[in-house]
Amino acid sequence: xxxxxxxxxxxxxxxxxxxxxxxxxxxxxxxxxxxxxxxxxxxxxxxxxxxxxxxxxxxxxxxxxxxxxxxxxxxxxxxxxxxxxxxxxxxxxxxxxxxxxxxxxxxxxxxxxxxxxxxxxxxxxxxxxxxxxxxxxxxxxxxxxxxxxxxxxxxxxxxxxxxxxxxxxxxxxxxx
Amino acid sequence: xxxxxxxxxxxxxxxxxxxxxxxxxxxxxxxxxxxxxxxxxxxxxxxxxxxxxxxxxxxxxxxxxxxxxxxxxxxxxxxxxxxxxxxxxxxxxxxxxxxxxxxxxxxxxxxxxxxxxxxxxxxxxxxxxxxxxxxxxxxxxxxxxxxxxxxxxxxxxxxxxxxxxxxxxxxxxxxxxxxxxxxxxxxxxxxxxxxxxxxxxxxxxxxxxxxxxxxxxxxxxxxxxxxxxxxxxxxxxxxxxxxxxxxxxxxxxxxxxxxxxxxxxxxxxxxxxxxxxxxxxxxxxxxxxxxxxxxxxxxxxxxxxxxxxxxxxxxxxxxxxxxxxxxxxxxxxxxxxxxxxxxxxxxxxxxxxxxxxxxxxxxxxxxxxxxxxxxxxxxxxxxxxxxxxxxxxxxxxxxxxxxxxxxxxxxxxxxxxxxxxxxxxxxxxxxxxxxxxxxxxxxxxxxxxxxxxxxxxxxxxxxxxxxxxxxxxxxxxxxxxxxxxxxxxxxxxxxxxxxxxxxxxxxxxxxxxxxxxxxxxxxxxxxxxxxxxxxxxxxxxxxxxxxxxxxxxxxxxxxxxxxxxxxxxxxxxxxxxxxxxxxxxxxxxxxxxxxxxxxxxxxxxxxxxxxxxxxxxxxxxxxxx
Numbered sequence: 165x166x167x168x169x170x171x172x173x174x175x176x177x178x179x180x181x182x183x184x185x186x187x188x189x190x191x192x193x194x195x196x197x198x199x200x201x202x203x204x205x206x207x208x209x210x211x212x213x214x215x216x217x218x219x220x221x222x223x224x225x226x227x228x229x230x231x232x233x234x235x236x237x238x239x240x241x242x243x244x245x246x247x248x249x250x251x252x253x254x255x256x257x258x259x260x261x262x263x264x265x266x267x268x269x270x271x272x273x274x275x276x277x278x279x280x281x282x283x284x285x286x287x288x289x290x291x292x293x294x295x296x297x298x299x300x301x302x303x304x305x306x307x308x309x310x311x312x313x314x315x316x317x318x319x320x321x322x323x324x325x326x327x328x329x330x331x332x333x334x335x336x337x338x339x340x
Numbered sequence: 341x342x343x344x345x346x347x348x349x350x351x352x353x354x355x356x357x358x359x360x361x362x363x364x365x366x367x368x369x370x371x372x373x374x375x376x377x378x379x380x381x382x383x384x385x386x387x388x389x390x391x392x393x394x395x396x397x398x399x400x401x402x403x404x405x406x407x408x409x410x411x412x413x414x415x416x417x418x419x420x421x422x423x424x425x426x427x428x429x430x431x432x433x434x435x436x437x438x439x440x441x442x443x444x445x446x447x448x449x450x451x452x453x454x455x456x457x458x459x460x461x462x463x464x465x466x467x468x469x470x471x472x473x474x475x476x477x478x479x480x481x482x483x484x485x486x487x488x489x490x491x492x493x494x495x496x497x498x499x500x501x502x503x504x505x506x507x508x509x510x511x512x513x514x515x516x517x518x519x520x521x522x523x524x525x526x527x528x529x530x531x532x533x534x535x536x537x538x539x540x541x542x543x544x545x546x547x548x549x550x551x552x553x554x555x556x557x558x559x560x561x562x563x564x565x566x567x568x569x570x571x572x573x574x575x576x577x578x579x580x581x582x583x584x585x586x587x588x589x590x591x592x593x594x595x596x597x598x599x600x601x602x603x604x605x606x607x608x609x610x611x612x613x614x615x616x617x618x619x620x621x622x623x624x625x626x627x628x629x630x631x632x633x634x635x636x637x638x639x640x641x642x643x644x645x646x647x648x649x650x651x652x653x654x655x656x657x658x659x660x661x662x663x664x665x666x667x668x669x670x671x672x673x674x675x676x677x678x679x680x681x682x683x684x685x686x687x688x689x690x691x692x693x694x695x696x697x698x699x700x701x702x703x704x705x706x707x708x709x710x711x712x713x714x715x716x717x718x719x720x721x722x723x724x725x726x727x728x729x730x731x732x733x734x735x736x737x738x739x740x741x742x743x744x745x746x747x748x749x750x751x752x753x754x755x756x757x758x759x760x761x762x763x764x765x766x767x768x769x770x771x772x773x774x775x776x777x778x779x780x781x782x783x784x785x786x787x788x789x790x791x792x793x794x795x796x797x798x799x800x801x802x803x804x805x806x807x808x809x810x811x812x813x814x815x816x817x818x819x820x821x822x823x824x825x826x827x828x829x830x831x832x833x834x835x836x837x838x839x840x841x842x843x844x845x846x847x848x849x850x851x852x853x854x855x856x857x858x859x860x861x862x863x864x865x866x867x868x869x870x871x872x873x874x875x876x877x878x879x880x881x882x883x884x885x886x887x888x889x890x891x892x893x894x895x896x897x898x899x900x901x902x903x904x905x906x907x908x909x910x911x912x913x914x915x916x917x918x919x920x921x922x923x924x925x926x927x928x929x930x931x932x933x934x935x936x937x938x939x940x941x942x943x944x945x946x947x948x949x950x951x952x953x954x955x956x957x958x959x960x961x962x963x964x965x
Contacts (some may be wrong), residue, residue, distance in 0.1 A: 193567045197730050201820045202760060204358075205523045205720040206494065216819045220761040227757075331663065338656060 170242060171225035179304045181239060183229055192226045214284060223234060233324050236301050236317045245310045253318040262313075264292065279337050287330050294323040357494045360493040362486045362523065362721035364531070366714025367473060369428040369509065369766075370553075371708060372396050374480040374489060375714035377723070382535065389447060392707065394480060397425045398472050400462040406953070408479045414614050419951055422462045427476070430469035431514075433457060434505035434585040449623050454858045457510070473514035481520055488714040491742045494523040498709050501527040501573040501917045504782055505794055505824050512821065523720040527733055528561035530570055530710030532678040534729070536700050540554045544673035545571075549657065549691055549699065551681040554580040554653050560665040560672075569732045571665035576657050579650065581681030585647045588614035596634050622685040629780040636790055644686050651690045664755050674926065675699040678708055716798070732757050735818055742779035742788045744769070754784065761817040765831075768812075772804040776812055778828050787869060798906065799828040800829040871923035880932055882938040883910050889944065906940060909933050 172179045175191040197203075199222060201215035228234045255260060269286055276282045301316035344884045359661075360753035363376045363385070375384045384392045391410070398405060400422045406412075425446070435449060435458040448461040457623040459466035481492055499511050508525055515522045529548035535548075536737045545563055550557040557575040561568055589610040593600065602610075613629055617638050620627040626639035662669060670856050675691060677699045682688065692698050702710065734755045740748040741764070751762050768776065776799045783791030802810055811831040818824050828834045887910065894903055919928050 169786065183708045193565060193730075196567065200730055200732070202720055202730060206722050212819075216817070217761065217851070219820070220759040220817065223757050223760050224762075259447060334663075335660060338659075 171229055172237065174222070174225050175229065177229070179239070180244065181232075181236065181298075181305055183235065185230075188226070188229055192222065195222045203240050205251065208240075232298050233317070234315075236298075236320060239305060239316060240310060240317065243305075243310055245314055253315055253322075256315075259319065261309045261320075262293075266326060270326070273333055275339075280334075283334055283337070287327070290326050290330070294320065295319065297323060303338060356915070359394040359723050360721045361484070361488045361490055362494050362496075362714075362717035362723065363492060364496045364526075364710050364715070364717045365477065365480055365498070366531075366710035368396055368498075369512075370396055371706065372476055372480060373708070373710040374484050375483060375710040377714050377718040378785070382714040382718075384486050384707050384710060386693075387483055394476065395425075396427060396481075398427070398475055398478055400467065402463045403473055403948070404464045407759060408475060422463070422464075423546055424460055424472050427469050427472045430458065432472060432504070432508075432510035433469075442853050462868045469515060470510050470514045473511070474517035477515055477518040477520055481518060484739060484823065492520065494521040494717065494721050496524045496526050496713040496720065497522060497543075498526050498528045498531050498713050500555070501529050501615070502555075502560055502575060503822075504792065505822070506928060508822050512823070520865070522821075523717055524731075525823075526713055526716055526731070527559070527570070527573065527736075528709045529557050529678065529730060530561065530568070530733060531557070531716065532567065532713065534731075535703060535708045535712030536676045537568070537712070537715075538935065543711060544669050545667055546674045546810060547662075547672050548676045548678060548687060549654070549682065549697060550678040551654065551687060552574075552580050552679040553582050553681065556580060556660045558654070560660050560661050560667055561703050562667075564916060567730045567732060568904065569757070570734045571667060572661045573734060573736055574657050574661040574664065576653060579653055581684070582680075583645055583650055584618055584681065584684065585611050585614045587650060588618060588643070591642075591646055592629060592631065592638075594611075594634075596631055596637055598631070618684060623681060626855075635652075640685070644702075647684070647686045648690070649779045651687055654693050655690065657706075661885045669695065672697070678705050681706055685932065733820070733822065734758060735760070735822055737782050738784055739794075739816055739824060740783075740791065740832040741782050741814060742781060746788045747873055748781055748783070748786055748791055750816060751814070758818045759820050763813050763815040765814045766814060767808050768802065768805065768810045769807050771807050773807070773833055774802045774804055774811070776802065776810075776828070778826065780826055787959075794824070795826070797826075799829075799830065799835065801833075802830045803834075803835075804834050825876060825938070831876065847901050872926070875923045875926040875930065876917055879913055879926060882930055882933060883917075884913055886910050886940075888932070893944065894940070895948065897947065898940055902939070906937060909936050 170179065175188055175194070177187060177191070179185060196219060199215060199218040201212050201219055204215040217331045220333040228238050266286070266289070269282070273279050273282060274288075297316050301313050301320065304310070304313035304316060351963060361376070363374050364382075366373045371393060373381055373384055373394065377383075384390050387394070387409075387643065394409045395413050397412040397416070398408050399415040399419065407415075412423060413425075416425065432822075433541075449458040450461050450466045450717075454948060457468055457470065459468045459798065460472070461703045479496075485492060492855075495515065497515055499508055503511070511525060512522055532550065533546050533548050543561070546561045546563065548557070548559045548561065550559075555575065555578045559573040560571045562571055563569075592598075592610060594600075594814060599612075610631065611796060613631060617627050617629050617681055621638065621640055621643050626637055628635055662672075672695055675695045675697060677688065677691070682691075682699075682701065682705055688699060716729070719838050735752060735758050736754060738750045738754045739752040740750040743749045743766075749764070751764055766776070777796065778792045778799060779788065779796045780957065781788055782789040783792050785791050799812060802812070809832075812833055813829050815829075816824060817827075826835065826876055886906065890903070890906070894906075898906065912932060913929050916926060916929050
């Protein structure tokens with residue numbers, strides 16, 4: 165059973181922030197083909213129970229490696245970096261100002277004359293910053309500067325939340 | 341693209357005498373069907389009179405079940421109380437839900453005992469929806485066994501993608517009662533995609549557009565090397581072909597200046613005329629509608645004007661599901677149509693327009709679900725080699741837990757691939773607390789009161805500890821059928837509580853849609869409520885922190901004015917926290933308090949550094965730096 169290994173090993177990938185999506189997807193499908201409970205559907209209840217746990221573990225590993233944010237978190241976890249850097253980041257004045265400015269724009273979206281254009285602009289702004297943070301993380305992580313890498317993750321989290329909020333707002337606007 | 345119906349490769353399938361008997365069952369609201377794979381092709385199993393459909397109807401007399409299907413329907417008018425139809429709508433529902441159906445139900449109900457599901461009062465006694473469904477399943481089972489020449493080894497039973505935990509559990513219970521081994525509960529749109537599917541070696545992204553009489557479902561799936569992955573499913577279950585009829589009837593009434601307060605009988609007559617016209621316009625360019633003495637012409641253009649707003653609603657749901665799936669419109673390789681209402685020409689046109697390609701619709705929309713289920717049953721029972729077809733489905737609605745302040749913390753988000761297990765840690769909030777109530781809810785909204793309550797249980801026997809030191813891990817596990825089990829465990833003592841979530845009632849499709857729609861339109865409101873709750877917690881934290889710090893060294897580090905000023909500002913914050921409903925106002929105050937305490941914080945930091953460095957020589961310091 166490969167389930168005692170780390171997620172990267174489970175999929176036969178190197179432990180790195182950069183992940184080859186094609187290889188990840190392929191390995192994921194192969195593992196599910198083998199361990200999914202449907203493969204034990206004609207078997208005993210115990211077989212099915214075990215398969216449910218294994219398939220759930222594979223899904224969890226896949227979800228983690230698929231998402232840049234979760235992947236970054238997980239890399240730090242593997243590196244034994246503990247604690248949470250949110251408080252440190254929230255003391256980063258420049259970053260906070262930027263967050264506040266973005267949030268204000270989001271809040272004013274409601275009254276904006278071209279809300280959809282503004283939403284698209286906001287989204288691409290945030291996406292650029294997200295990718296920026298990804299690069300920062302990759303850089304610091306590779307250099308072994310886990311403290312800075314941790315800050316980058318905290319920032320990624322902020323931007324991920326903003327993107328989520330924008331998705332919700334878009335649906336809201338469409339329903340109006 | 342080739343059909344999946346022929347997926348067994350020569351030489352690979354086991355010898356005929358080794359083949360196991362597996363079927364796919366579409367247990368429908370109005371009609372049910374059973375299908376099986378014969379010589380590599382999925383086919384519907386007809387009854388002895390050669391009919392494919394089994395009307396989902398049962399008739400009971402004082403001796404018990406008297407008949408099912410067409411025969412039972414014949415009693416519908418003469419003996420309505422003992423003739424059960426649309427039983428599926430009652431599966432996994434409580435008496436209170438049934439009361440909310442809002443229409444005249446011909447049945448009398450008795451409250452269920454332990455299950456909580458209401459039972460139909462019939463001449464044969466109280467019959468639960470699960471029992472009635474079991475009879476329908478048993479009838480289909482007998483039909484299949486007759487045709488296949490022996491006992492069934494297993495069945496795949498389809499459920500609407502939006503069925504919640506309670507409804508799925510009730511369906512599985514019915515199968516067990518009928519003595520059928522359930523290989524899998526399969527979502528209906530997924531089954532349709534399989535029926536239309538592609539070679540096991542095929543690739544592509546598929547949208548399944550399923551428009552029934554009263555519900556609309558959309559699923560986005562991806563097929564890669566034999567693995568069918570559901571990326572997202574969504575829909576609008578308060579929208580279907582019946583709404584089309586209503587729109588046409590309303591137009592007719594307005595055109596002919598018929599009084600809106602008409603008798604129910606006349607209303608039904610108008611609807612019947614509307615439905616007929618709708619069906620005719622799929623064949624002809626225009627049709628004449630006659631109501632009493634008056635008549636008028638309805639043509640395809642006018643019909644389009646009437647239906648387009650409704651179809652547009654389904655396309656909005658499509659857009660949402662595409663976004664959820666992270667798939668762009670031009671990445672869709674195939675669109676599959678399911679459900680009787682997709683026979684309407686205008687629907688086909690608009691769907692083709694939206695997706696930029698002709699939808700697949702060559703399989704009978706009434707049969708396609710059962711056919712797909714049969715293919716999956718054949719794979720699951722082991723009549724195929726292991727690499728053939730694998731289905732990875734998603735959970736349709738988020739699963740969460742109630743947290744402080746009546747908020748929902750989502751533990752498993754909707755559209756997460758199943759099976760899945762997620763754990764979250766919680767703690768006690770009172771000193772010496774020995775029990776923790778776990779409230780399991782399902783839905784997208786942020787407040788518990790707006791979600792469906794699935795189960796409540798208590799973790800007891802937690803050893804008394806100070807608040808916040810117990811570590812309670814709550815684990816949610818959803819299996820491949822979409823069924824949930826929850827476990828809670830106190831980590832330091834190992835005390836454990838576990839529950840298979842078998843709620844007494846569940847959501848119906850309409851309710852799911854309503855909840856989803858509300859969750860979108862209330863997103864603002866929810867966000868505000870949540871933001872306020874969060875700011876309140878934040879305020880409590882900062883007040884406590886500063887007060888604690890003042891108690892330690894406030895008087896050493898601050899002069900009397902500074903101290904007075906800081907104390908005043910936290911008192912103000914405390915007061916605002918109790919009174920305001922405005923999260924932004926509270927956030928601003930928190931920020932100003934935080935800013936006001938910066939000097940104090942800086943001095944404390946310096947003091948701490950000085951203390952840490954005290955006694956170290958400069959050399960040592962340099963050495964460390």
